[in-house]
Amino acid sequence: xxxxxxxxxxxVAICGGTHGNELTGVYVVREMQKQKVDKxxxxxxxxxxxxxxxxxxxxxxIEKDLNRCFTDALLRSPITDSTPYELRRAQxxxxxxxxxxxxxxxxxxxxxxxxxxxMGLCLIFYSLDWITLHIYKYxxxxxxxVPVRAIQLDVPMSDAYSLESVGKHGxxxxxxxxxxxxLRADIFNAVKSAVDLTLxxxxxxxxxxxxxxxxxxxxxxxxxxxxxxxxxxxxxxxxHPELQDKDFKLLRSGDPVFLMFSGETVTHEGEELYPFFVNxxxxxxxxxxxxLARRTTFTLPSICLGN
Amino acid sequence: xxxxxxxxxxxVAICGGTHGNELTGVYVVREMQKQKVDKxxxxxxxxxxxxxxxxxxxxxxIEKDLNRCFTDALLRSPITDSTPYELRRAQxxxxxxxxxxxxxxxxxxxxxxxxxxxMGLCLIFYSLDWITLHIYKYxxxxxxxVPVRAIQLDVPMSDAYSLESVGKHGxxxxxxxxxxxxLRADIFNAVKSAVDLTLxxxxxxxxxxxxxxxxxxxxxxxxxxxxxxxxxxxxxxxxHPELQDKDFKLLRSGDPVFLMFSGETVTHEGEELYPFFVNxxxxxxxxxxxxLARRTTFTLPSICLGN
Numbered sequence: 001x002x003x004x005x006x007x008x009x010x011x012v013a014i015c016g017g018t019h020g021n022e023l024t025g026v027y028v029v030r031e032m033q034k035q036k037v038d039k040x041x042x043x044x045x046x047x048x049x050x051x052x053x054x055x056x057x058x059x060x061x062i063e064k065d066l067n068r069c070f071t072d073a074l075l076r077s078p079i080t081d082s083t084p085y086e087l088r089r090a091q092x093x094x095x096x097x098x099x100x101x102x103x104x105x106x107x108x109x110x111x112x113x114x115x116x117x118x119m120g121l122c123l124i125f126y127s128l129d130w131i132t133l134h135i136y137k138y139x140x141x142x143x144x145x146v147p148v149r150a151i152q153l154d155v156p157m158s159d160a161y162s163l164e165s166v167g168k169h170g171x172x173x174x175x176x177x178x179x180x181x182x183l184r185a186d187i188f189n190a191v192k193s194a195v196d197l198t199l200x201x202x203x204x205x206x207x208x209x210x211x212x213x214x215x216x217x218x219x220x221x222x223x224x225x226x227x228x229x230x231x232x233x234x235x236x237x238x239x240h241p242e243l244q245d246k247d248f249k250l251l252r253s254g255d256p257v258f259l260m261f262s263g264e265t266v267t268h269e270g271e272e273l274y275p276f277f278v279n280x281x282x283x284x285x286x287x288x289x290x291x292l293a294r295r296t297t298f299t300l301p302s303i304c305l306g307n
Numbered sequence: 308x309x310x311x312x313x314x315x316x317x318x319v320a321i322c323g324g325t326h327g328n329e330l331t332g333v334y335v336v337r338e339m340q341k342q343k344v345d346k347x348x349x350x351x352x353x354x355x356x357x358x359x360x361x362x363x364x365x366x367x368x369i370e371k372d373l374n375r376c377f378t379d380a381l382l383r384s385p386i387t388d389s390t391p392y393e394l395r396r397a398q399x400x401x402x403x404x405x406x407x408x409x410x411x412x413x414x415x416x417x418x419x420x421x422x423x424x425x426m427g428l429c430l431i432f433y434s435l436d437w438i439t440l441h442i443y444k445y446x447x448x449x450x451x452x453v454p455v456r457a458i459q460l461d462v463p464m465s466d467a468y469s470l471e472s473v474g475k476h477g478x479x480x481x482x483x484x485x486x487x488x489x490l491r492a493d494i495f496n497a498v499k500s501a502v503d504l505t506l507x508x509x510x511x512x513x514x515x516x517x518x519x520x521x522x523x524x525x526x527x528x529x530x531x532x533x534x535x536x537x538x539x540x541x542x543x544x545x546x547h548p549e550l551q552d553k554d555f556k557l558l559r560s561g562d563p564v565f566l567m568f569s570g571e572t573v574t575h576e577g578e579e580l581y582p583f584f585v586n587x588x589x590x591x592x593x594x595x596x597x598x599l600a601r602r603t604t605f606t607l608p609s610i611c612l613g614n
Contacts, residue, residue: 030541031568058591116486179423179486181588185545185566234337238492259492261338281488284365 003210004130005306009107009169009202013046013097014195016112018067018163019282020054021180024191025112031192041203043107050093050111050163053085058181060282061086067111070165072158075100090163098166101157109167110198112191115176116281117290118245120147121190124172126160128152130303131169137216137300138201139194146175146190149248150218151276151293177245180281210304219248219293222273226287228258228266236261239279239289247276251292258289310517311437312613316414316476316509320353320404321502323419325374325470326589327361328487331498332419338499348510350414357400357418357470360392365488367589368393374418377472379465382407397470405473408464416474417505419498422483423588424597425552427454428497431479433467435459437610438476440525441518444607445508446501453482453497456555457525458583458600484552487588517611526555526600529580533594535565535573543568546586546596554583558599565596 014032016025032047039045049055051066062085069075069090075098079088098105108131121143123136133150140148151174157165164170173194178187205211227235237258243251251257251268258266273292277283280290321339323332339354346352356362358373369392376382376397382405386395405412415438428450430443440457447455458481464472471477480501485494512518534542544565550558558564558575565573580599584590587597 027545027568116489177486179484179489179588181487181591182423182586183542183545184551184586185548186551188545188568189548235490238334238490238495241492241496244491244493259496261334261495279489279491281486284488 003302003304005304006131008206008305009131010043011046011106011108012040012043012199012202013048013106013109013167014112015048015050015109015163017052017055018050018111019060019065019113020051020056021058021060022112022114022178023181023183024114024175024178024187026055027183027188028112028191028195040199041206043202043206045199046097046106048093048097051086051089053089060180066090067113067163068161070094070100070163071161072100074161093163094166100166106167107169108198108202109164109170110195111163111170111172112195113172113174114178114180114187115174115277116179117247117276117278118177119174119247119276120149120176121194122149122151122174122276124151124153124164124174125170126153126155126157126165128298129169130300132171133216133218133298133300134211134303135198135201136171136218137214138211139197140216142197143190143193147248148194150216152218152220152296154221205303205305208305210302213300213302216298216300218296218298219274219276220296222271222292222294224288225257225290225292227284227289228260235284237266240265243275243290244279247278248274251275310609310611312611313438315513315612316438317350318353318413318415319347319350319506319509320355320413320416320474321419322355322357322404322416322470324359324362325357325418326367326372326420327358327363328365328367329419329421329485330488330490331421331482331485331494333362334490334495335419335498335502347506348513350509350513352506353404353413355400355404358393358396367487373397374469376468377401377407377470378468379407381468400470401473407473413474414476415505415509416471416477417502418470418477418479419502420479420481421485421487421494422481422584423486424554424583424585425484426481426554426583427456427483428501429456429458429481429583431458431460431481432477433460433462433464433472435605436476437607439478440523440605440607441610442505442508443478444521444523445518446504447523449504450497450500454555455501457523459525459527459603461528512610512612515612517609520607520609522604522606524602524604526581526583527603529578529599529601531595532564532597532599534591534596535567542591544573547572550582550585550597552585554585555581558582
């Protein structure tokens with residue numbers, strides 16, 4: 001594959017607290033603000049607490065999930081007296097860090113998240129993007145104490161609903177397991193390392209380094225699975241102990257997925273797929289017990305700075 | 308030690324959802340209600356969802372922590388328009404299951420809780436009580452897949468603030484680690500086993516079995532430790548990775564307890580004590596990073612049914 005060149009990356013945003021009860025991002029961003037981190041060589045770095053009101057009360061959101069507000073349609077919707085706080089905040093963030101899809105948008109936007117699922121450290125991204133896949137490859141090669149994986153969502157950019165879609169390049173860093181409202185030192189350190197490695201990669205890229213191509217693996221979203229429920233909508237089972245904490249372990253036909261409160265086991269049927277977001281707290285209300293993915297290998301070109 | 312006899316236990320209450328985001332108790336109680344469990348030999352069993360409004364919105368509480376509302380003073384306080392929901396609910400529960408300290412109170416009240424700390428299964432009780440210590444000894448002897456411990460709080464009964472103090476005998480079952488808002492099958496099964504073993508013990512007691520005396524160990528509360536904080540009250544450290552998940556592992560002078568965001572380690576100084584509730588989510592707002600206890604051995608008399 002040929003070497004591909006990319007223009008300079010001069011503006012970077014590190015965001016946390018998009019969900020106010022996911023504390024790693026809240027404290028990484030606050031520490032960056034306290035340390036007044038704002039420069040990286042010739043590039044500017046901005047640390048942003050995305051949902052300060054939800055952070056103050058340690059909840060995911062006040063009125064509406066902020067990280068579902070960044071579609072083109074919602075970013076363009078008129079503000080009225082009844083507009084939820086998070087939609088106003090999304091439009092503010094889009095004005096500050098975007099506008100999404102424009103030349104004025106920050107070059108790289110990283111949004112820091114936690115999950116209650118045993119997912120290790122995952123980079124979540126929308127479309128294929130050589131810059132972000134190279135950063136992923138770099139982080140994966142340098143971090144040894146936590147598994148580093150990538151998840152690709154299959155959503156067109158106009159429908160991309162989360163904050164990182166506002167940058168020219170962007171990804172979420174999703175790390176777990178950590179309960180909402182709890183800060184674990186091991187996970188704080190892992191996320192801080194991933195952010196520091198990203199900034200180091202950008203410095204090396206800006207100083208003219210070439211990053212060799214190669215192969216990376218990513219998990220591409222296939223489908224959601226909901227909990228078994230009774231006619232009133234109440235769940236009637238928990239994730240099976242053999243699936244709990246087994247994110248990214250291939251699920252084969254016949255493997256247990258739910259343990260009914262009545263004692264029976266429900267098994268997976270059909271295509272072999274990789275589970276992730278297994279028993280994520282915030283997804284009970286979204287009717288998702290776990291998600292399933294296919295594993296794909298991507299071949300990357302070498303990249304370097306160009307114009 | 309002599310054999311001690313106790314009057315029959317004819318009314319039992321199993322409560323859950325006192326904290327609406329601690330899901331094990333919510334689902335164990337709902338399942339008992341669905342299965343219409345209401346009899347145990349000649350005894351009555353009542354399954355009670357203690358804080359239904361907080362459970363509906365999956366929060367610890369709506370206005371005030373329900374499990375701090377059962378002191379004599381609060382149970383006697385007059386209800387006005389500005390009385391918080393949870394204090395009204397505490398007085399309702401006291402009328403239904405108590406009144407606390409009276410002959411009409413249920414004989415045994417068990418309240419089901421979860422913690423984000425790695426505490427296994429703990430029975431938490433106020434004063435020394437041969438009945439509850441015998442139930443603890445019985446559960447501990449039968450459960451092999453999870454550590455079973457007892458914690459004694461040093462609070463006089465009039466100031467006892469939590470729901471289980473309403474029963475003639477009572478304890479909380481506190482199980483973790485489980486994130487708030489998440490239901491784990493392994494923890495659901497452990498709590499269900501502990502409840503079933505308690506009911507089996509009661510049946511054996513009612514049918515005239517003598518329970519042999521012996522020794523049990525319990526952890527008696529010594530003190531709280533708060534997070535390091537800056538002048539604005541913001542935490543400036545996380546629980547150290549060497550203490551995280553190490554509940555009930557003896558903490559010696561010089562052992563790490565906090566990792567400052569700036570990188571330094573804070574150590575434990577002074578008396579050797581046993582940590583518990585290490586990094587419990589709900590205790591951030593109560594200014595508690597972990598609690599410390601002494602380990603004590605109690606010698607129990609044999610007990611049997613009397614009048």
